[in-house]
Each structure stands twice: as C-alpha cells, then as structure tokens.
Amino acid sequence: MSTEDKFDALFKALGHRARRRILDLIKDGPQTTGALCALLTDLDRCTVMQHLSVLEKAGLVVVERRGRERWNHLDALPIHDVQKRWIGPYAAHAMTMLADIEGLAEPEAYSVETHDNSPA
Template sequence: MSIDDEDDLLFKALGHRARRRILDALKAGPRTTGMLCDLTPELDRCTVMQHLKVLEAAGLVVVERRGRKRWNHLDALPVHAIHERWIGPYAAYASSMLSRLKRESERPEEGLSFQPDPIGAGRGDDHEP
C-alpha cells in the first residue's frame, strides 16, 4: 500500500465524528469494545464495531484479545506522521511570519520596509482612463 493510500485511510477514519469520539476515549487508555459502546449510547454495538474496523484499518487502533474481551488501544503514530508532514511545516511558516510581523511592528516608523498607501490610492477613482 502506498503512503497516499495510507493517508486516505487515515483521513477517512478521522472524518467521522463517532470515530473521533472513540479515539478521544482511547487517549485515556485502552478500552474494551463494551466500554466504547457505553460511551456512545446513540450507536448500537454493530455500528461501534464497524467504526473500530475503520480505525484499525487506518492503523489508529490496535486490538488485543484477552479471553472473550477485545481491548482497543490507541496508536497515535499515524496522526503524528500526518502532523509532521502537513501541520508542522505550515505551523513553522506561520510562526516565522508572525515573528516577522512582530519585528516589523516594533521597528521605528522611518525604518518600515513598506509604505502605506495614501488615502484613495489604488482605488482607481483618481485616474483617468
């Protein structure tokens, strides 16, 4: 499976509110399927199981069977990989732009690297065609 296919599975898994709620519950620690059903009373057991299968296929949930119980564990590594690939670089860029803006705003007025437009400039109403 390609990285793009894995990303598609991950984004699909994260795209449903019920699956995000299940993941939020698993952040606190492993839960049995029954416990997850109790946390989502609006969903029947079969629906919770279907959501868990999607999360497992995306690599977000690891299932451990202990006797008759199914323990579901969160695996946050796929989310971390998405963060590193998509969010981290944009956050760094945004942070650098905010730092630059802060430096510019703290400079004395004569040192500004840009000149504000005079009132009415750039609207096109003071020029003849």
C-alpha cells in the same frame, strides 16, 4: 499500501465525529469494545464495531484479544506522521511570517529591545 493510501485511510477515519469520539475515549488507556458501546449510548454495537474497523484499517486502533474481550488501544503514530508532514512545517512557516510582521509593525520597539543594553 502506499503512503498516500495510508493518509487517505487516516483522513477518512478522522473525518467522522463518532470515530473521533472513540479515539478520545481510548487516548488515556485501552477500552473493551463492550465498554465503548456502553459509553456511546447513541450508537448500537454493530455501528461501533464498524467504526472500530475503520480506525483499525487506518492504523489508529490496535486490537488485543483477551479471552472473549476485545481491547482497543490507541496508536497515535499515524497522527504524528500527519503532524510531521503538514502541521509542523506549516506552523513553523506561520511563526516565521508572524515574527516578520511583528518586526515590520514595531521596528522601533524591536530595535530598542534587542540593541539597547544600556541601563535606564
């Protein structure tokens, strides 16, 4: 699967509120499929399983089978990849722009604060 296909699967998985709810439920620790079904009372077991399948294909859920139980673990690495590719660089650029705007809006305050080291 290409990198772009992986991102497509990731954004598809994150695009549905039920799947985001599932991720919220497993972020603090793994949950069995049965426990997730009990917590997601508005969804039937088949629907929960379908959402888990989409999350697994996107690499966000890792399944561990223990006997008859299926434990669902969060793998946040794909979300970290999104942060590295888009959020981090855009946030850094936005912070630079805000600093530039602040410097233009308050040049005297900037000048006094950074260059005037004399006691008051």
